[in-house]
Amino acid sequence: MSAEGVSPTRERAVRMSGGDASAVEGPLEGYHHETYVIPLPDAAGEEDDEDAAPVRAKCRAPRGGLLWFDRRCFVSEEQLLAALQGRITGIPDLIEVGEIRLQRFIEGRTLGSRYAAGRTVPEPVVDQILDLFRQLIGVSPRSLAAERRCVPEDRAEDGDCAGFLEGLVRFVEERVYQDNLASFEELFAALGVDEDSFRALRKHVVVPGLAERPFSLLHADLHRENFVLDPAGRLWTIDWELAMLGDPLYDLATHLYLMRYPDHQQERLIERWCAVAEEVRPGSTEGRREDLPRLLDFKRAQSVFTDVIRATEILDTGRSFNWRRWPTEAMRVQRVLTRAAVPLGLDEVPNLRTVAAALLDWYRLRGRRTS
Structure with a gap:
């Protein structure tokens, strides 16, 4: 905390928003980071739309003294997102502000705020979740150019x-x-x-x-609060910090465990996931x-x-x-x-x-x- 009791992260967010503290939203709920949402008037929306709302971005910093319950594979979430642009749809864009790379804030509501754990997820949303899995399974370890933080001896061989x-x-x-x-x-x-x-x-x-199953990119934290539905009903996936390379079936297991689908919907999702996985990369099931x-x-x-x-x-x-x-x-x-x-x-x-x-x-x- 600063001398005035304001966190350095909030102070930075205010500076980056042009000094207008009232324009800063947050901190948002989140275990790993202290996060604020700030407007970036110079990072525009549609150039030909004068009424377009200013772009908003996340300004955040890791919380100190936290215990980590999951392995982290990649050096930087932003670097990973940069490598996935054009390969995974519905992920945050990146905005360069000076030498800082920020994630664009996704305007909408989390899936969990609309459909709490245990409730049926609408089929159009499930279709988009399966499209995400399709794209994830299509990203092989060798095809991903993002720096990894885990040492080689901690990495299982592809398929192991x-x-x-x-x-x-x-x-x-x-x-x-x-x-x-x-x-x-x-x-x-x-x-x-x-x-x-x-x-x-x-x-x-x-x-x-x-x-043995061929390894692919895993989000490894696909739960209802990491999905955002925008006003048009498009599904966005946030919080890629725990992403890793490994067994695609583990990503499905994590998703099922965290989502708490009703039994009938879970069984149907497993069937559909298997069809998608085999189509993209045979042997994944x-x-x-x-x-x-x-x-x-x-x-x-x-x-x-x-x-x-x-x-x-x-x-x-x-x-x-x-x-x-x-x-x-x-x-x-x-x-x-x-x-x-x-x-x-x-x-x-x-x-x-x-x-x-x-x-x-x-x-x-x-x-x-x-x-």
């Missing part, structure tokens, strides 16, 4: 889906669980999760082996019936670590314990533990009372006051 999944399990084990044991070991233990959970997870999802359930179980297990840690961030406001959110977060954690019981090898899932007590005890062990 078991190696790809093992890399994801290893990231959760080492970077999410082990690196944060000093803060969360007691809490995880109280919930029945420890290093044995990863042995159970590997035995359940990796050891049986996965079929090899072993789907055996491997998709395993990939979904990995997502269920991964969510335990994500949701437990995020629950603590919500409950610890920095000033006091968030009593109002305590029941909600306890129910959420208990629910993800129940869903992940099999892949994590949990003999018994703690009940709601036990989960709630574990979250409160974690807070007190940190020397916090609860009032």
